[in-house]
Amino acid sequence: MVKVFPGTRALDGVDLQVRHGEIHALLGQNGAGKSTLIRAIAGADPPTSGSIFVDGGEVRIDTPQTARSYGVAVVHQHFNLAADLSVRENLFLGHDFPRRWNGLVDWRSLNDKAQALLDRLGLKIDPRANVGDLRPDELAMIAIARAIASDAKVIILDEPTAALLPDEVAVLFAHIRRLAAEGHAFLYVSHRLSEVFEIADRITVLRDGRRIGTWPLAETTRAAVIAAIVGSNRAEVDEMRPSEASRGAVVLSVTNATSEGVKNFTCTLRAGEVVGFAGLPGSGAEEAVAMIYGRQPLQSGVFELDGKARSFRSVRDAKAAGLALIPKDRHGEAMLSGLTVRENISLPILDKFVIDPVLRLLRTPRERRHAEQIASRLSIKTSGVDAPIDTLSGGNQQKVILGRWLGARSRIFLMMAPTAAVDIGAKAEIYHLIRKLAVDGAAILFTSPEVEEYRRVCNRVLVFHGGDVVGELTGEEATETRIMEIAAGSQYGYEH
Amino acid sequence: MVMNTDVQMRPQAHQIDIAGWFGRYGTILSLVLLLVVFSALEPRVFPTFANLVNVLEQISIQGTISAGLTICLIMGLYDLSIAAMVTLGGYLCPLLLTGTPLPVPLSIALTLLVAAAIGAINGAIVSYMGISAFIATLAMGSILTGSVLGISGSKSIVSGIPDSFMVIGQGDIAGIPVAVIIMLLVVLLFWVVSEHTQFGRTLCAIGSNAEASRLAGIATKRYPPAALSICAVCSALGGVIVSSTLGAGRPENIGDPYLLNAFASVFIGASTLRPGRFHILGTMVGVLLIGVIDNGLSILGVATFWQYIVQGLLLISSLFASGILKLRKG
Numbered sequence: 001m002v003k004v005f006p007g008t009r010a011l012d013g014v015d016l017q018v019r020h021g022e023i024h025a026l027l028g029q030n031g032a033g034k035s036t037l038i039r040a041i042a043g044a045d046p047p048t049s050g051s052i053f054v055d056g057g058e059v060r061i062d063t064p065q066t067a068r069s070y071g072v073a074v075v076h077q078h079f080n081l082a083a084d085l086s087v088r089e090n091l092f093l094g095h096d097f098p099r100r101w102n103g104l105v106d107w108r109s110l111n112d113k114a115q116a117l118l119d120r121l122g123l124k125i126d127p128r129a130n131v132g133d134l135r136p137d138e139l140a141m142i143a144i145a146r147a148i149a150s151d152a153k154v155i156i157l158d159e160p161t162a163a164l165l166p167d168e169v170a171v172l173f174a175h176i177r178r179l180a181a182e183g184h185a186f187l188y189v190s191h192r193l194s195e196v197f198e199i200a201d202r203i204t205v206l207r208d209g210r211r212i213g214t215w216p217l218a219e220t221t222r223a224a225v226i227a228a229i230v231g232s233n234r235a236e237v238d239e240m241r242p243s244e245a246s247r248g249a250v251v252l253s254v255t256n257a258t259s260e261g262v263k264n265f266t267c268t269l270r271a272g273e274v275v276g277f278a279g280l281p282g283s284g285a286e287e288a289v290a291m292i293y294g295r296q297p298l299q300s301g302v303f304e305l306d307g308k309a310r311s312f313r314s315v316r317d318a319k320a321a322g323l324a325l326i327p328k329d330r331h332g333e334a335m336l337s338g339l340t341v342r343e344n345i346s347l348p349i350l351d352k353f354v355i356d357p358v359l360r361l362l363r364t365p366r367e368r369r370h371a372e373q374i375a376s377r378l379s380i381k382t383s384g385v386d387a388p389i390d391t392l393s394g395g396n397q398q399k400v401i402l403g404r405w406l407g408a409r410s411r412i413f414l415m416m417a418p419t420a421a422v423d424i425g426a427k428a429e430i431y432h433l434i435r436k437l438a439v440d441g442a443a444i445l446f447t448s449p450e451v452e453e454y455r456r457v458c459n460r461v462l463v464f465h466g467g468d469v470v471g472e473l474t475g476e477e478a479t480e481t482r483i484m485e486i487a488a489g490s491q492y493g494y495e496h
Numbered sequence: 497m498v499m500n501t502d503v504q505m506r507p508q509a510h511q512i513d514i515a516g517w518f519g520r521y522g523t524i525l526s527l528v529l530l531l532v533v534f535s536a537l538e539p540r541v542f543p544t545f546a547n548l549v550n551v552l553e554q555i556s557i558q559g560t561i562s563a564g565l566t567i568c569l570i571m572g573l574y575d576l577s578i579a580a581m582v583t584l585g586g587y588l589c590p591l592l593l594t595g596t597p598l599p600v601p602l603s604i605a606l607t608l609l610v611a612a613a614i615g616a617i618n619g620a621i622v623s624y625m626g627i628s629a630f631i632a633t634l635a636m637g638s639i640l641t642g643s644v645l646g647i648s649g650s651k652s653i654v655s656g657i658p659d660s661f662m663v664i665g666q667g668d669i670a671g672i673p674v675a676v677i678i679m680l681l682v683v684l685l686f687w688v689v690s691e692h693t694q695f696g697r698t699l700c701a702i703g704s705n706a707e708a709s710r711l712a713g714i715a716t717k718r719y720p721p722a723a724l725s726i727c728a729v730c731s732a733l734g735g736v737i738v739s740s741t742l743g744a745g746r747p748e749n750i751g752d753p754y755l756l757n758a759f760a761s762v763f764i765g766a767s768t769l770r771p772g773r774f775h776i777l778g779t780m781v782g783v784l785l786i787g788v789i790d791n792g793l794s795i796l797g798v799a800t801f802w803q804y805i806v807q808g809l810l811l812i813s814s815l816f817a818s819g820i821l822k823l824r825k826g
Contacts, residue, residue: 166548293711319713327711332710336704338772347701350694360694404712 002200007326010045011036013207018154023186025200027193027229033209034103034189038156041187042074043067055151074145077159081146083132089113091146118210121145121175121328137168137371141175148184151166155179156187161195162282172200191280193222193488207231221483230452230480240431240457241475242438246272247459250307251443252412254292257301261287263467265301269412274434276454278483279464285447286328288464289414292445293325294318319348324410326401328417328447334401335389342385343369344400349407374403379429395426402433413437431457451480463487518665519670519771521763523778523814527785534792541795549673556675557741557786559780561754562761563679563686564730566779568723569762570690572706573629575727577618578758580640580649581611582751588645590745594656603661604736604757608729614640615728621782628721650781657743665740676738682730687776699723702772757786760811767814786810 018024028034039045046062053059054070061067066093067074081090091114098109120185123141125134131142140160147155157176161169172403175198180186186394190196194437196203197217204214205228206300212228248271251495258264262284269275279285290296292303294312303310305321318325327333346367348352354360371385380400382392389397398418405413416433419427435455445457454461461478463471465484469484518525585607592603612698613635623634667674687695690696701709702716708717735752741744764785765778779797786807793803 058566295711315711316713316715325711327708333705333707336701339700339704343697343700346697347709347714349688350697359689361688361692362694362697364692 007158011040014206014211016214017212018078018187020153020170020185021180021183022201022346023180023188023199025188025190025196025197025203026206027190027225028206029229031230032206034157034206037206038074038158038187038189041067041072041154042156043072044074046258050352052054060158061382068152071151072156073150073151073152073154074156074158075140075143075160075163076148078141079143080187081131081143081175083130084261085131087118087125087131087134087142088127091117091127091149092144093146094151094282109136115377117145118147119211121148122178123175135168136163136165137172140164140172144175148179152184154185155186156189158189159191160188161192165269169195179399186279193225193484197222205229226481226484230484240435242272242274242435244484246309248272248441250315252292253304255302255304257288257291257303257374258299259287259291259296259301261296261467262291265291265468267444269443269464271301271411271441271443272438273455273459274438274446275450276458276461276478277464278447278451278454278461278478279487283464283487284467285462285464286416287446287467289325289416289447292318292412319408319410322409322411324405324408324413326405326413326415328420330394330398330401330421333396334383337390338388340386341375341380341382341389341392341400342368344389345371345374345404345407346387349404370407374406375400377406378403389431393423393426395422395429398422399426399429402430410442412445416447417449418446420449451483454478454483455480465489502685516771519767520769523768523781527781527788530785530792534788534795538795543794547791547795549671549676550822551597551784551791552676552785553673553680554782554791556673556679557737558754558757558761558787559679559783560682560737561731562758562779563682563732563776563784565726565758566762566765566774567690567699568599568727568777569703569766569774570630570701570756571697571719571723573622573635573720573723575618575629575724575731576755577614577637578616578727578731579632579635579755580644581728582732582735582738583747583749584614584640584644584751585611585732586750587648587735587738587745587747588732590653590657590739591647593661594653594745595668600658600661604664605824607736608732611728611732612725616721617721618728619724622720622724622793623717624788625718629724633724633767639699639721644747648745650747652747653745654743662740662743662797665737665742675741678733678737682733683780690776695722700773744767756811757783757807758809761786763811781812806816 005142013039014033016026019046026034026037036045038049040176041061043061043064043066051058052061054072059070061070061072084091085093088110093111098106106112111127118125118127121141123145125142130473131139134142144155144157160172164172175185187195200217202214202216203211203220203225205225207229208231232398247406250268251271253268255266256422261282265284265288267275277285277288287296290310291298294315296315298311303312310321312321315325331337336347350362353363353370355363368385374380375382377383380396380399380403382390382396389400392400402418417443418434419430422430434444434446446454448454455475455478460485461473461475462469463473463483464489473482473486516612531543541547547769565575565578571755579782588610589603589607592598592606595599596603598606618629618636621627621636622629643654666672666679669677690699698709698714701712701714701720702719706716731751731754734749738750762779764782765774765776765780766774768778768781772780789806789810790803793806
């Protein structure tokens with residue numbers, strides 16, 4: 001029913017057909033072009049060339065409003081619902097509410113319309129309930145119901161199960177199947193292969209902005225799909241792992257730690273090694289890093305540092321114990337925007353430049369020399385250390401963030417996506433830095449949204465699923481395919 | 497050592513440079529223009545040494561208060577209890593002078609100590625109750641206004657204030673008013689603190705990105721009480737000077753004019769020399785700009801209502817200028 005041939009810079013001649021009553025899965029890695037394609041179909045980001053057909057006729061979709069008028073609706077990952085409003089208000093948000101003779105909202109009629117819609121979808125939800133009080137699967141269904149309220153024929157679901165528990169996913173899938181049987185078409189975007197194989201009729205895989213293929217579910221296998229997503233003939237990359245010789249004593253061991261999103265997690269970290277924490281979003285990999293740095297309270301479990309029991313009540317405790325965090329969200333959690341490169345570098349180590357104990361005056365020349373040393377050591381490209389950090393490129397900004405911890409005598413580096421949104425050159429420099437730090441005796445925890453990186457930099461990779469480690473791979477074994485298989489929930493690794 | 501000089505060039509570098517130049521020097525340029533225009537219009541009154549001292553005396557209280565607010569805004573805290581705090585300082589000090597046997601210096605010190613404690617409470621509400629500074633200080637302002645009115649029974653203190661207290665607001669040292677010297681000392685101290693100490697740098701870091709600062713190991717919750725008590729002490733000090741100038745402690749409407757001007761001057765400062773960053777010297781340019789406009793318009797005999805209108809326009813245009821430049825940067 002919908003055919004698209006959009007041409008944009010991120011998409012190279014991709015075409016896609018979605019049929020009436022079909023659940024069509026769209027797969028690909030981050031940056032493969034999924035989001036661009038969705039945005040093009042939904043009118044959020046009109047394609048530079050190409051065409052879109054609905055029921056055989058070519059249409060021009062250039063705004064979300066025109067997309068809606070042709071029956072295309074998007075249900076975003078976070079559902080875009082107003083949590084403080086009721087179900088009935090959310091269902092008809094953006095439509096004119098029914099009015100009474102005096103111009104005020106006719107709540108009874110709105111309630112009846114909402115109830116009729118919920119009945120049609122078989123949802124047992126009170127239209128007057130607050131959306132903030134609903135379960136995640138109910139939220140997903142309200143978001144879908146809202147799409148149907150605007151007569152959507154094609155509903156694009158962007159990672160709808162990201163926040164759902166397995167039994168909630170089952171409820172949601174039952175609803176989706178029934179709607180598909182009634183003729184609604186779904187374009188289903190997800191990273192979770194097991195779910196895709198459960199619900200999809202056909203699968204399309206994108207890689208590097210190109211369509212690799214489209215297959216009916218019955219004619220493909222999980223392995224073939226993973227190969228298509230990953231790309232089989234990708235050039236071998238330089239491996240940058242520190243050698244086994246540099247591995248030293250255990251510096252940090254975590255036993256049976258439970259925290260938000262992490263269940264009974266156990267691991268050890270040795271000096272001189274790089275350990276990857278891999279997993280899909282919400283799998284517990286990132287949550288475990290946050291827990292280790294004291295960002296999330298530990299509900300139970302034991303931390304040992306150099307063999308001595310130690311608990312981090314706060315980020316400050318963790319830092320004092322020699323941990324350093326490179327956060328995932330560079331702009332939100334790491335960069336001091338508006339401040340200079342020098343001020344950004346000296347943030348965690350200002351104590352070193354204090355002259356007197358009372359006023360705590362800063363020895364600025366020494367601070368500047370330190371910043372200049374870091375800048376030259378990491379070859380940070382800047383007009384000078386007094387330039388605002390905002391004037392640097394993404395890769396150089398990231399090097400400043402890494403450089404800020406080099407003077408802090410940290411022994412355990414928690415690097416979350418240190419190479420994200422960084423150009424190739426800077427990436428290689430960051431890999432070198434990671435190896436250098438490990439060879440010099442630091443322990444390094446590494447995460448990355450680009451799964452192929454684990455093999456390049458890590459000695460070991462722990463793969464997370466459902467809040468716990470479900471598999472451990474050595475550096476050589478940690479291919480993208482193997483990690484993806486384990487992360488998607490098929491237990492090729494070991495079970496605890 | 498070798499530094500690479502590969503700065504990212506932006507497509508419309510030339511245009512933005514002009515905007516950037518105005519962002520940095522625009523306020524100073526307008527200050528100079530105003531001085532020239534007022535001097536041309538009133539050559540015998542405006543550009544005299546006496547009038548210069550006069551302008552400085554007129555801005556001294558505002559300058560002291562604005563300096564304190566700058567410290568708060570550097571870390572991103574809005575202190576709206578300024579007006580009430582000025583009134584409190586201007587009433588509490590005369591009350592201690594007339595109602596207790598405390599000597600003048602101790603009365604002033606106790607007044608400032610009370611202000612510091614109230615500021616620390618403001619900060620504790622922000623840090624540990626999770627209420628925004630905007631609302632917390634607005635509420636505290638209301639509590640203070642009410643408390644002063646209640647304690648005073650709406651009656652001013654006019655008799656019994658020792659003459660030695662009047663020196664602060666009315667005296668001078670070598671021809672320079674004491675209030676001006678107080679302002680200059682406060683500004684000097686805060687310049688050192690904000691530019692050259694770990695405390696000042698940390699305030700900047702928190703103001704830029706509180707979460708990044710916390711993740712770098714800074715105890716971010718300790719700073720709102722410190723910054724808000726500094727601001728409170730400056731406001732109360734301003735109030736003490738007002739009461740010394742008036743020779744009376746009035747429980748109502750003393751602080752109100754200082755609130756808007758404090759914000760106006762600090763935001764003008766943020767569009768001066770370092771666009772998008774609050775800093776003491778910028779604030780002083782802002783205070784001076786407002787002071788010169790007030791003084792010049794008065795000398796020209798322009799009706800008072802114009803001064804309010806001009807100040808409002810000035811605030812909006814300076815916010816627009818600093819906002820635009822910050823957008824460009826981001």
